[in-house]
Amino acid sequence: MKLIKNLKIHLIGIGGIGISGIARYLKAQGAIISGSDIAENKLIQDLKDQGIQIAIPHNPDAITNQDLIIHSAIIQEDNIEILKAKEKNIPIFSRKDALQLILGQKKVVSVCGAHGKSTTSAILCSIFNHYGAIIGAISKEFNSNVRDTKSEGIIFEADESDRSFLNSNPYYAIVTNAEPEHMQSYNYDLNLFYQSYENFLNSAKISCINSDDPFLSTLPQEKYLTFSPKNDIKDIEFFLHDDEPYCRFNLKDLGTFEVWGFGEHTASNAAQAILIALQEMDIETIRKNLKNYRGIKKRFDIIQKNNPCIIDDYAHHPTEIIATLKAAKIYADLKSYKKITAIWQPHKFSRLKDNLEAFQESFELCDTLIILPTWCAGEEEIFFDMPQLFAKYHPIIATHIKKQEQNLLVYHHEKLIKTLDYDLVVGLGAGDITYQLRGEK
Structure with a gap:
């Protein structure tokens, strides 16, 4: 099936950055786009602002006379919209399989x-x-x-x-x-x-x-x-x-x-x-x-320049963490910041398990290490004794952080354990730490 103008395409899981991007791109190529997801977010609101009809949450009534269904990787076969599309004999593509349609020409x-x-x-x-x-x-x-x-x-x-x-x-x-x-x-x-x-x-x-x-x-x-x-x-x-x-x-x-x-x-x-x-x-x-390149969000993303300087980075693998902290050290030296505080939210228990020794060697360039709970990303929990495993850094174990005006407040449950109000703070992780740093959660 060739991608042509006016092809009606419904995207399930449209609120993710990958599927939302595909939706916008297909719309620009002349396709008629609709979609669904489990909850609202900014990406969905942006798509709605472009006139795309989106069902929240998933709803079988959203499946009408579309020519094609594309779904994200996390959508299962028993999804109510998938089942409705099968009843109607509408072709169903995973994001992976749809790429040949989207990029083939x-x-x-x-x-x-x-x-x-x-x-x-x-x-x-x-x-x-x-x-x-x-x-x-x-x-x-x-x-x-x-x-x-x-x-x-x-x-x-x-x-x-x-x-x-x-x-x-x-x-x-x-x-x-x-x-x-x-x-x-x-x-x-x-x-x-x-x-x-x-x-x-x-x-x-x-x-x-x-x-x-x-x-x-x-x-x-x-x-x-x-x-x-x-x-x-x-x-x-x-x-x-x-x-x-x-x-x-x-x-x-x-x-x-x-x-x-x-x-x-x-x-x-x-x-x-x-x-x-x-x-x-x-x-x-x-x-x-x-010279037109200005960086990307969540990659050495300087979200506040002073008192303290706050950098948000997506780094969630040892190689990435080391590279980000090297860059942070260069920035700190040029800006005359005396200390670097790293706030690390491990991403996925399986990644932590598979790369534990490398993670243990990843934080040499920070002066203070704050460790947040592991972002599970849908996985079953695995226990790690983080204070013991990372003892050489004398880590601060926290449950969450909050943005209060310029400062970052570090909490262990309801107890405020540290206030970050000077020097350089680097957030590391692919979970919700980015929203915590920005005061959006």
């Missing part, structure tokens, strides 16, 4: 990897400013995770967590790294995991890989555009402009580039975007467009 720049794919995708959006986009975070440049143009090209943040990246129809493929993650989707089989990445790369016309990655370095390098962060990036320097973080670096023999953000990982993400863009445009256009 597009020139796709598909970005994948355990870390850095949202940043790399958003940087590509700045460089390819004439392309559409569906990415996994809100770009501050255009204040959305979707750029709903009708361009033949699209920047797409692919997802390895459910193997849907294999359906993303890449013309250009970027793999920032291939660190094992979401192994339940690969039956805990490393061979299957790595073979999936190789299949993704080989499905593209042109692929760019990080050749310093342990697995990617084993692939036949002559088949790909290769990039080594250790060897190809030189003379990195970090600076502030209007209190915003920037880095300047030299890439191969292409000269100097400037991009928003701190850390070697930021330069690395930008470098892969630049190398792909060189296949389409001249170097000076790339250099100019790169």
Whole structure:
């Protein structure tokens, strides 16, 4: 079935960032969109403001005469709208399977990897400013995770967590790294995991890989555009402009580039975007467009600049936490902050279990570590003795935080145990910590 104007599409679970982005993009292509979810949120309100009819909660009456149903990964076969669609013989696609329909006729720049794919995708959006986009975070440049143009090209943040990246129809493929993650989707089989990445790369016309990655370095390098962060990036320097973080670096023999953000990982993400863009445009256009990048929400997101400075970051894996704290140390030094407080909300018991030793070594660059309860993300609880496991950091164990005017108040149940009102505070996690830091919860 080809995506055509006036195709009626109903999206179940439309309030998630991935499905809401697909909804907006399909609407821009001329489809007639409806949807449903279990509760209201800001994304749903934004879609309603665009005239999209959304049922809250799920309701079988929302299934009428649609041509197609798309549902998010968490929607089960017994969902009342799924059952109604089956009764009506309406074709039903998971988000994963629907990608072939959505992207099949597009020139796709598909970005994948355990870390850095949202940043790399958003940087590509700045460089390819004439392309559409569906990415996994809100770009501050255009204040959305979707750029709903009708361009033949699209920047797409692919997802390895459910193997849907294999359906993303890449013309250009970027793999920032291939660190094992979401192994339940690969039956805990490393061979299957790595073979999936190789299949993704080989499905593209042109692929760019990080050749310093342990697995990617084993692939036949002559088949790909290769990039080594250790060897190809030189003379990195970090600076502030209007209190915003920037880095300047030299890439191969292409000269100097400037991009928003701190850390070697930021330069690395930008470098892969630049190398792909060189296949389409001249170097000076790339250099100019790169400066339009302003970061993405929840990735080193400076939500308050002073008293205290508060940074919100999505980091929920040891590699990401270390990179974020390195960037925070650079920022603290340039701003003359004396101490860094990290507030960590572990994300998923399974991730904590699988990476426990690495997590235990992830907080060396903070002066104070505050640990919140693990965000379960629907998993069964596993007990971890966090004070003992992280004893070398002398952690503060808290239940939640609250924003009060400028300050952050740290609580253990109803007891106020600490007030953060100076220096640098970094929130780390993919759960609701982002709302706690902003005073929205």
